Amino acid sequence: MFLVNSHSDYRQALDPRDAEILGLDAANAVERHLSFRENHAETPLVTLPALAAEIGVASIHIKDEGHRLGLGSFKALGGAYAVIRLVLDEASHRLGRTIDISELHSSTVREIAGTMTVACATDGNHGRSVAQGAQLVGARAAIFVHSGVSDERVAAIARFGAEMIRVDGTYDDSVRQAARIAEERGWTIVSDTSWPGYERIPGLVMQGYTALVREALRAMPQPPTHVFIQAGVGGIAAAVAGHMAIAFGDQRPTFIVVDPARAACLFETARAGHLVTVAHGAPTVMAMLECYEPSLVAWRILSRVADAFMTVDEDDAIAVMKRLADPTGNDPAIVAGESGGVGLAGLLGAIGDPAIRQALSLDGHSRIFLVNTEGATDPGKYEEIVGLSPSAVATQHTTGASR
Structure with missing residues (x-):
């Protein structure tokens, strides 16, 4: 399914709150924060010239977030960043002065962090980031996981010392359960989705994602003309689209939001023109995108700066995982988890449909930007789908990458 944005807010300026969260000064602060992270390194921007030639576009660049901060997902940029910001804010409040990131590991700040408990719900990747952030600063973490989260993903979160709560x-x-219990116990919810009255912390999570956009734009020889990016509640899509709208103004790229057909909460919200919750049906293989209600803040941004919305099917996501693992020509192999290549699935679907291709002005001059949002965060599931282990695919990743 495909539709163009017809919302009354389309092409209006960002809400001032969102412009501040995703603006250039905020992105600079995120990159400064990352400079204090011991295992920080910019993730690769991978070019796929053979695939670009095959489908008739000028270039394809994929930001490979499977390498981010040892967590295998772009989510590493968000949850941990928000936790650290909250600890610094609390320390500033208690000590009566501004506490800088450079003081994060001081005994005074760690003592304050030790009195704090952060909590969140997760499909896997966001919870891992929150748990890692809590461990870094010496806070406690309680992570709520629903019945569809695999045992392997739960174990990957628990290794950071988090309390795991099944729902x-x-x-x-x-x-909903995380929010209720956190309120009862005085914990701080660090969610990547937002609702009325709860916007600041999800905004910090989204702010963390701006780092991947900054890195990619520095590495690209020319700005992109089109961006296809996957969405669960919409945080990553809104962060990328919002920051690019600020950076490029009227010259911003065409932006397409891609949903799983089985959990198309943003697509259906765009169709209705207001926030909607979609019915829960059969689960989707795109586990990190299996969300049925969009983030309030994400929709506020995307209603203004997303140009189109589309869905992809289960087979599309699986086919893209395999295509990236066994690429065209001399293109490098990329390890993309079940949700990682969904933006590429959207691009291929658009290219294959003449009406969509024309609506988006996709042609031989188009420069495409995508994000591989996760590597093999469940290696067993990855091998079951692709037929190769993540390590076997990764050994093919020898050409085409740039920093």
Whole structure:
């Protein structure tokens, strides 16, 4: 399914709150923060010239977030950043002066962090980031996971010392239970989705994602003309689209949001023109995108700066995982988890449909930007789908990457 943005807010200026969260000064602050992270390194921007030639576009660049901060997902940029910002804010409040990131590991700040508990609901990747952030600063973490989260993903979070709490039902059920229990116990919710009255912390999470956009734009020889990016609640899509809208103004690229057909909450919200919750049906293989209610802040941004919305099917996501693992020509192999290549699935779907291709002005001059949002965060599941282990695919990753 495909639709162009017809919302009354389309092409209006960003809400001032969102412009501040995703603006250039905020992005600079995120990159400064990352400079204090011991295992920080910019992730690769991978070019796929053979695939670009095959589908008839000028270039394809993929930001490979499977390498981010040892967590295998772009989410590493968001949850941990928000936790650290909250600890610094609390320390500043208690000590009566501004506490800089350079003081994060001081005994005084760690003592304050030790009195704090952060909590969140997760499909896997966001919870891992929150748990890592809590461990870094010496805070406690309680992570709520729904019944569809694999044992391997739960174990990957628990290794950071987090308390794991299983919730019957869907991701959205776990969001609600996390919020209720956190309020009862005085914990701080660090969610990557937002709702009325709860916007600042999800805004910090999204702010963390601007780092990958800054890195990619520095590495690209020319700005992109089109961006296809996958969405769960919409945080990554809104962060990329919002920051690019600020950076490029009227010259910003055409931006397409890609949903799983089985959890198309942003697509259906765009169709309705207001926030909607979609019904929970059969689970999607795109586990990190299995969300049924969009983030309030993300929709506020995307209603203004997304140009189109589309969905992809289960087979499309699986085919892209395999295509990236066994690429065209001399293109490098990329390890993309079940949700990682969904933006590329959207691009291929658009190219294959003459009406969509024309609507988006996709042609031989188009420069495409995509994000591989996750590597093999569940290696067993990855090998079951692709037929090769992540390490076997990674050994092919020898050409085409740039920093």
